Amino acid sequence: MSQMDPTGIDTAGDELLADSMGGQISYEEASSLSNGDLGIAEPTQRADVAHEAGAMPEAPAVPKAPVLPVPKVPLPPFPVIRKAVSGRYAGMLGQFTVELRVDVDRARSMKRISGDFYQTVGKTRSYYGSFIVDAPAVTVSPLGIVARGKGRFTFAAGAPVVQVTIPRVLIVQPQAPASLQFFTVANTPGANYHCAFESVYFRAVRIETDRVSDVTTPVFNSYDTGALPSGGTARKLSVTGAYAEAGVGMVPTTGTDVIDIGEAGAGASWSNAELHAAMENHFTLWKDEPQWAVWQLVAQNHDLGSGLYGIMFDQQGKQRQGCAVFHAGIGGTTADKLRLQLYTYVHELGHCFNMLHSWQKSYAVPPLPNRPDALSWMNYPWAYPKGGDAGFWNSFDFRFDNEEIIHLRHGFRNDVVMGGQPFATGSAIGRDVMPDPIVDESGLMLELSAHKENFALGEPVVVELKLRATDTRGRRAHSWLHPNCGLVRIVVAKPNGETVAWEPLIDHLVGRRETVLRGEDENRDSAYIGYGKGGFTFDQPGHYRIRAAYAAPDGSQVLSSILTLRVRYPVTPAEEELADLFMGEDQGMLLYLMGSDSESLRRGNEAFDLVLDKFGQHPMANYARMIKGINAGRRFKSLAPDDVKAIRVREPKPDESMRLLSTAADSGVLDPVSTRMVLYDLSCVQRDAGDDQGAGKTLTQLSAMGIRIA
Amino acid sequence: MSRTLRCAAGVMAILAASGGACTGGHEGAAGTATAVASDTARTSMKLRIRLRDGFRDQTVIITLDGKEIYRKSGVTTDLSISYADAVEASTDAAPVTLAVRVENGAVASADIDPRQTPFVDVWIADGRMALRGSATEPPML
Numbered sequence: 042m043s044q045m046d047p048t049g050i051d052t053a054g055d056e057l058l059a060d061s062m063g064g065q066i067s068y069e070e071a072s073s074l075s076n077g078d079l080g081i082a083e084p085t086q087r088a089d090v091a092h093e094a095g096a097m098p099e100a101p102a103v104p105k106a107p108v109l110p111v112p113k114v115p116l117p118p119f120p121v122i123r124k125a126v127s128g129r130y131a132g133m134l135g136q137f138t139v140e141l142r143v144d145v146d147r148a149r150s151m152k153r154i155s156g157d158f159y160q161t162v163g164k165t166r167s168y169y170g171s172f173i174v175d176a177p178a179v180t181v182s183p184l185g186i187v188a189r190g191k192g193r194f195t196f197a198a199g200a201p202v203v204q205v206t207i208p209r210v211l212i213v214q215p216q217a218p219a220s221l222q223f224f225t226v227a228n229t230p231g232a233n234y235h236c237a238f239e240s241v242y243f244r245a246v247r248i249e250t251d252r253v254s255d256v257t258t259p260v261f262n263s264y265d266t267g268a269l270p271s272g273g274t275a276r277k278l279s280v281t282g283a284y285a286e287a288g289v290g291m292v293p294t295t296g297t298d299v300i301d302i303g304e305a306g307a308g309a310s311w312s313n314a315e316l317h318a319a320m321e322n323h324f325t326l327w328k329d330e331p332q333w334a335v336w337q338l339v340a341q342n343h344d345l346g347s348g349l350y351g352i353m354f355d356q357q358g359k360q361r362q363g364c365a366v367f368h369a370g371i372g373g374t375t376a377d378k379l380r381l382q383l384y385t386y387v388h389e390l391g392h393c394f395n396m397l398h399s400w401q402k403s404y405a406v407p408p409l410p411n412r413p414d415a416l417s418w419m420n421y422p423w424a425y426p427k428g429g430d431a432g433f434w435n436s437f438d439f440r441f442d443n444e445e446i447i448h449l450r451h452g453f454r455n456d457v458v459m460g461g462q463p464f465a466t467g468s469a470i471g472r473d474v475m476p477d478p479i480v481d482e483s484g485l486m487l488e489l490s491a492h493k494e495n496f497a498l499g500e501p502v503v504v505e506l507k508l509r510a511t512d513t514r515g516r517r518a519h520s521w522l523h524p525n526c527g528l529v530r531i532v533v534a535k536p537n538g539e540t541v542a543w544e545p546l547i548d549h550l551v552g553r554r555e556t557v558l559r560g561e562d563e564n565r566d567s568a569y570i571g572y573g574k575g576g577f578t579f580d581q582p583g584h585y586r587i588r589a590a591y592a593a594p595d596g597s598q599v600l601s602s603i604l605t606l607r608v609r610y611p612v613t614p615a616e617e618e619l620a621d622l623f624m625g626e627d628q629g630m631l632l633y634l635m636g637s638d639s640e641s642l643r644r645g646n647e648a649f650d651l652v653l654d655k656f657g658q659h660p661m662a663n664y665a666r667m668i669k670g671i672n673a674g675r676r677f678k679s680l681a682p683d684d685v686k687a688i689r690v691r692e693p694k695p696d697e698s699m700r701l702l703s704t705a706a707d708s709g710v711l712d713p714v715s716t717r718m719v720l721y722d723l724s725c726v727q728r729d730a731g732d733d734q735g736a737g738k739t740l741t742q743l744s745a746m747g748i749r750i751a
Numbered sequence: 752m753s754r755t756l757r758c759a760a761g762v763m764a765i766l767a768a769s770g771g772a773c774t775g776g777h778e779g780a781a782g783t784a785t786a787v788a789s790d791t792a793r794t795s796m797k798l799r800i801r802l803r804d805g806f807r808d809q810t811v812i813i814t815l816d817g818k819e820i821y822r823k824s825g826v827t828t829d830l831s832i833s834y835a836d837a838v839e840a841s842t843d844a845a846p847v848t849l850a851v852r853v854e855n856g857a858v859a860s861a862d863i864d865p866r867q868t869p870f871v872d873v874w875i876a877d878g879r880m881a882l883r884g885s886a887t888e889p890p891m892l
Binding site: 350403421424581 | 804805828829830831832833834855856876877878888889890891892
């Protein structure tokens, strides 16, 4: 194995997966493995079921003496009960140990595999890195479960494809070990770890709860979730129980302590600094380093008053190791107070696991979409958008939402562990714009680019697409590259973490048209993606990640590299007004259609007129010139409003068109693709207006941009 | 503690430092909120304005009926409680026009009746600012 790559191929053994599995289970066991606890219908030994299913043909009737009718009593089922395989495993290979988490069955399976590597050198052991497989292909066979997929790693993994194989055993047998096998993208086996089962919990965390002497109400123990209306099943739930349901095993320490209120100072309330000092003094497990241990203080008052129910105060140094709850606001023994205590205790600990509030996930680094209507411990009931406090509690099932569960179970170790990343950094597992393929043998390469990296808010974004062959023998390819034609999809990850597919306003149904790309051949096209069926794509300041996927004739999905663009915050009042003037729905439609006389888009045209009148010197005005110039240069047909059978024709306005287009083309503001289009349109208008000399000059200008005019 | 105090006729503001702001009548962490004696007698309504999510090392300006009552740089939200800072103002006008502006950023204003909604929380999400008034102090955690 490579010294620095725990997935590496250097010491990959010759053992085959089948061999490693074969040593784990007997023939009898293997032949009777089934799918039961995977949620797949489990074969049973019920005779009536087999009969109904037609598995056994009905025997011919044999005449018998009549007998008294006997009531039919259904035979009890004899299900083959097998253990689920999900949970935490541990293995070792050379200097590396791995903590493997397999999450493919049991309750609320997140269908993921993840793991953390630790490296031992001499007498020291340190964290090395983590991986996660977001969408493994899970195959269930009589031999067991195989889950495979390309992982995301915190380090450069030489063998990034992860395969986990686990035999499934009978309920009475010990849990089987897992085989963790890495492969390179070329499918060469890398490191293989034999991992023993450790726990059904994906993480194990020690928790210490201390109390301040002036707390007048009992420290929370448990709440019957059926005591008040709720959105789930009634159960007696403690703080550790709530985390157990999320797949986290919380083990209370024996270091429980009562802290003298004198430590809080004269005001008998706690500042964050005092809370931190108390943690250092009273948390028996406290170290200034990442560790799976957390401290929760039950106190009476915080300096911010009784309106503050709890706080994760530890936001200096190695953060997130401690939190506090304040009984001045939540203490009591009534059902609603116990419910509030359970919620607050779990909520604050959630921050220690680096989880943000439901509505502020976009502040994570990297961001995720906000989820203000999440039914989660991390939401505020009183801010719930679907009915406030009552709406929340009536629907809440006392659990984290799925994205949070994924973070808790599978987040990269330092993004989750107390004392790891600073609060809000890595607080949610980001999703790739589109995951990289494990194998790409399409022989094609798609490039996605834009003429600049940052745009004003509201400024039209045009991307250029280029497709070429990487296979020296050449490759067949569609000629249609514009996303309007449906063969190229564009996916955009917004600054708030939301990932959207850009969809054209108008789908073009195109016929089959293919070329063979060889050598330097390229298929090129460009597309305005600022506005589509979903409205404005770039509707907020921040960084955007864009990826295109091309559907090749052989079915391959060819992905572009990821293009990153930044949309600037409007700084001046003029930029703010321009953003508003460009970001109306009508304006988006006009930009997409390259102008229109349609009465229904009148407000958009008025907005562009205002741009030209008021901000004529601003660079953004050239986009308005382009749109209005192209539209003015063409004949526009519309139906007369009073007679739908009559066509009204507005003739071209060449003078207006030439004036607008020539200024836009010379501005240097438009992207090259738009500039070429403007020059070409300008030359046509000039020619139609009899200005052959002007048209010739424009075409020469166009030729200088590398465009051959037929 | 850096403190800014600007008073205008009919409007006064009591500011507290970030992390120890005065909310719900409680004292700040780093000092006691200070009343402005000259206006106290004729003011009868308090407006408690809390800056919540979305502030990142920014300069925030708050005005009541056009008079600046708060200007502070480096305003940053503590994401664990969605709270950045607070200001308490007294006014004898109702309603008052509350305007909050982030320098080079989001802005919002609303007419507030302190008798109906003495608590106003200021939120910024997706680049947009919202002012949410309430009759009682919304909890934080």
